[in-house]
Amino acid sequence: MSGQDVIYKTDSLIAEDIDAYLDTHQHKSMLRFITCGSVDDGKSTLIGRLLYDSKMIFEDQLDALQSDSKKVGTQGQEIDFALLVDGLAAEREQGITIDVAYRFFNTEKRKFIVADCPGHEQYTRNMVTGASTADLAVILIDARKGVLVQTRRHSYLCHLIGIRNLVLAVNKMDLVDYSQQVFDDIVADYTEFARSIGIETFTAMPISGFKGDNITAASDNTPWYKGPTLVEHLETVEVLSSVDAAKPFRLPVQWVNRPNLDFRGFSGLIATGSVKPGDEVRVLPSGKTSTVTRIVTLDGDLDKATAGQSVTVCFADEIDCSRGNVIAVADNPPQAADQFEATLVWLNDEAMHVGRAYWLKLGTQTVSVTVQQPKYAVNVNTMEHVAVKTLDLNAIGVAEIITDKDLVFEPYAENRSLGGFILIDKLTNATVAAGMINFSLRRAQNVHWQPTDLTRKDHASLKNQTPKVLWFTGLSGAGKSTIANAVETRLNLMNRHTFLLDGDNVRHGLNKDLGFTEADRIENIRRVGEVAKLMTDAGLIVLTAFISPFRAERDMVRAMLPEGEFVEIFVDTPLAVAESRDVKGLYKKARAGELKNFTGIDSPYEEPKSPEIRVNTSEMSVEEAAEHIIRQLMPLK
Incomplete structure (x- = not known):
């Protein structure tokens, strides 16, 4: 054997050793x-x-x-x-x-x-x-x-x-x-x-x-x-992966894989359990069932896939399945609900806003949620349950959360992948809390939407108009109520069916139990939004006149309505002008410290970033402002 042959032989052995080591x-x-x-x-x-x-x-x-x-x-x-x-x-x-x-x-x-x-x-x-x-x-x-x-x-x-x-x-x-x-x-x-x-x-x-x-x-x-x-x-x-492999099959769908007309699969990371071709599966929350025909990966089809593997699953039937859905074993699926008790670890410098809408992200699912006042917080030194109104940085508490649509889940104690979530601030996109679902509330399982023969479209057609919410927002004294009243009068002359919800008026009845803390203001707007939504279901054009100082709550009401039915009208009046009017003497009391949490003085007002309509009453009269709004709304069917 020549020296060159020895070199080649040595190189070959080294390569084999490296391959064996890597394997x-x-x-x-x-x-x-x-x-x-x-x-x-x-x-x-x-x-x-x-x-x-x-x-x-x-x-x-x-x-x-x-x-x-x-x-x-x-x-x-x-x-x-x-x-x-x-x-x-x-x-x-x-x-x-x-x-x-x-x-x-x-x-x-x-x-x-x-x-x-x-x-x-x-x-x-x-x-x-x-x-x-x-x-x-x-x-x-x-x-x-x-x-x-x-x-x-x-x-x-x-x-x-x-x-x-x-x-x-x-x-x-x-x-x-x-x-x-x-x-x-x-x-x-x-x-x-x-x-x-x-x-x-x-x-x-x-x-x-x-x-x-x-x-x-x-x-x-x-x-x-x-x-x-x-x-x-x-x-x-x-390790956790071996424990997860023994649990029922769960695959949160990350994306629909459709490279051509001949292939349609659903891709994601298997959270728990295993799956193989021929298995009957159920898609949540719809509940539709089908049979797995293929398990596709970059390295070829698999005979079986287990927890921790990223795969694309193909079905025998053309059933609806998209990102955020969960594919599960047919005879043992997870639950779906819209109300839960959860444990929260608050991670943000700013305290939790009770009633404010946050994004909840659980696996590939993203839903809008509101968090109710905590049932209690945990004192980690004594393990005592402490009564609190909110959660501050690093606080641990238990609260009820309500989602805007069904969330597919399992209790965190049973499945970390389908029970653990984060809360995201809708304005800053900052992660504000980590959460663990304890259980769904019984009323979430027992309360169902009752279908009716007449739809919101039928109600609107009877009135020959498109339902809308005209949301007037601005500082106290900006002229919201006055302008909203003038706009409603003009709409009435145009034979439009309307109703005006005024900030002061609703506090005499619907919201008389609420104060003016930040949490109460959030709840005030949430209730008004729900009432306005019901009125649009009846086919009405609803006008609301509320300071509604926080963008998150205005966006929450916008999200309640179909696309195009929420019209944000910013009554853009400078603070000095609004304060100079001070018809009710509120600014004077706030300046004197007699009125706490007053918008513009010791509580912030977040101006709309992109309102559909903007008017400034320091530059135009009430009549001019009303005419401008009507022209912007036209044609008003």
């Missing part, structure tokens, strides 16, 4: 876990140690790490492993974790994605983000400090989010001389707390992230500990 790692299971606990319990150090011991650090990274460790005062040859994870400048300067840091490493048996979650209370929302996809949580406790408030908070959140694999890692054992008594006392204290919140089992182990005790190898410093090392436990614990 081995490709088929390893994946475990997602988080580290959490109080400030300075050693979470970042532990992850840094895991990366170091699993040889996931390059030489240049190691050199930089040793250099940085000297800068922050680490003595001798020891390394500050936390610097591997604390990536933000502020984190390195303060020696704390602020954002969630994700790191990847692997061992011979498994691949891992670990999230290092911040310990400060103000960053609780970041911790919830990291925990939302985790299979396991490592809850660290400083052996010198024991169980702290944040230990309880993070444990409660992990249990609430559905993480059932918990590791209680009593860290920094080297600083208490590896005392078994200290370890046993902490475990006993935590066990008592865990039982009080429903945590049935957890695995406790004494470790030192800095020294490496019981991380990858059993430590000689703790001969009294006979349990597994942290890595041994991580390599053998059951």
Whole structure:
């Protein structure tokens, strides 16, 4: 054999070794876990140690790490492993974790994605983000400090989010001389707390992230500990995907795959269970059934697909199915309802607005919802249920939510994919809360829409007009009621069937129980919107004169009506002009502090961004404004 042949043979062997290595790692299971606990319990150090011991650090990274460790005062040859994870400048300067840091490493048996979650209370929302996809949580406790408030908070959140694999890692054992008594006392204290919140089992182990005790190898410093090392436990614990595979089949539809006229499939990630050609399935919420004919992937058709796989499913029948629907096993489908009790973790600096419409996103479903006043909030220190009117940043509470259409779901305790959701502010698109559905309300199952023979189209045809809501909005004193009255008079002369809902008038009856707090104002507009919708169902042209200061509530009413039936009329009068009129003396009282939450003074007014009609009463008379509105509305059928 020539030298060249040897080279070729060697290259071939190397290529085979690489292929074998890649194939081995490709088929390893994946475990997602988080580290959490109080400030300075050693979470970042532990992850840094895991990366170091699993040889996931390059030489240049190691050199930089040793250099940085000297800068922050680490003595001798020891390394500050936390610097591997604390990536933000502020984190390195303060020696704390602020954002969630994700790191990847692997061992011979498994691949891992670990999230290092911040310990400060103000960053609780970041911790919830990291925990939302985790299979396991490592809850660290400083052996010198024991169980702290944040230990309880993070444990409660992990249990609430559905993480059932918990590791209680009593860290920094080297600083208490590896005392078994200290370890046993902490475990006993935590066990008592865990039982009080429903945590049935957890695995406790004494470790030192800095020294490496019981991380990858059993430590000689703790001969009294006979349990597994942290890595041994991580390599053998059951992952969420294997549990999901045993549940009934659920596939939230992400998109309809229609590349040509000869192919139509429904694509998405299988949340739970498995499916194979020939299985009978049901599409929710419609309830239509069909049979699976093909399971298509980029690598070809499959004989069977299970939880965690992205596939395209084809049906034997041409039934309606689109994004947001859920394909499920026919004889055991999930539920669909429009009213729920849910647990919310509030993630926004601005408190929750009771009655305001938010977007709810659950899997591929997006619906508009309103949140009712919380039944209670949870004091994570005492587990006490506290009466509250709203939820502030990092608060945990239970409330009822109402959706604008049926939502396909399962209780979060049974299915995280179909039970967990987020709330999104409609104006800012910011995620304001994470939620978990507990159950649907019984009345949601018992109350159904009663069909009638005469439709809204019939009512409108009888009146020979198109129903509309003319929504007058503007500051107090802008002239809304006066102009709305003038417009209605003109419509009456044109033989139009109308009704005027005035802000002051409805507070004498329909809304007399409401005050002027932000929550009450939201509810005021919601009720008026529902009444206006009913009146348009009767074929009427409805005029409303309300300050309605918040865009979200005006948009909520717009969403109640068919396209084109909501006409926003902005009575654009400057604050100084409106205040100079002050017919009712309200501005004077507000300036004197006698009238709280008054729009324009101590409560904001959000101007419409794109109103259908705009009038300014400082530049035109009431008659001119009314004529302008009528001309804009014409032709008015």
